Amino acid sequence: MTDGELQAFFVEVPVLQVATIGRDGRPHLAPMWFVVDEGRLVFRSFSKSQKIVNLRRDPRLTVLLEAGTAYEELRGAMIKGSARLVDDPEYVLGIYARLAARYPMVSPEPVELSGEALESTFGWYAAKNTAVIVQPDSVASWDHRKLVGTY
Numbered sequence: 001m002t003d004g005e006l007q008a009f010f011v012e013v014p015v016l017q018v019a020t021i022g023r024d025g026r027p028h029l030a031p032m033w034f035v036v037d038e039g040r041l042v043f044r045s046f047s048k049s050q051k052i053v054n055l056r057r058d059p060r061l062t063v064l065l066e067a068g069t070a071y072e073e074l075r076g077a078m079i080k081g082s083a084r085l086v087d088d089p090e091y092v093l094g095i096y097a098r099l100a101a102r103y104p105m106v107s108p109e110p111v112e113l114s115g116e117a118l119e120s121t122f123g124w125y126a127a128k129n130t131a132v133i134v135q136p137d138s139v140a141s142w143d144h145r146k147l148v149g150t151y
Helices: 003-012 050-057 089-102 115-126
Strands: 016-021 027-032 035-037 040-046 060-067 075-086 129-143
Touching (some): 027 050, 040 089, 060 129
Antiparallel strands (some): 016 060, 060 075
């Protein structure tokens, strides 16, 4: 995929598969909701969660986005990189706002939250969360729709 196609794909795919490295060296895999911030994938998790504990010990991670069910529809992107951890509650609160606008976190439909509504809904959680900005080292992507019978 081109850079433009990747950015569009990031917005389209709802779940990011996040792999971190556990203390025993084995992958720890978790599905995460995410947003795109300045072209980078960003998710949040409780600071005491296993994925954040793993990333504090070793910032390397791999993330995967995928779409399609039939072979000729398969698309995906695998990003190998490192995590930039952000513990600033104000930044995390902003990520919560963007997540609530994208996902049904507080109601059956996504909602725009700001000001007091955002603070009262997620303010307490923001201080207990860490945001993770995925900093890519390498990106591998595929789009089987482009094969059109060449396989």
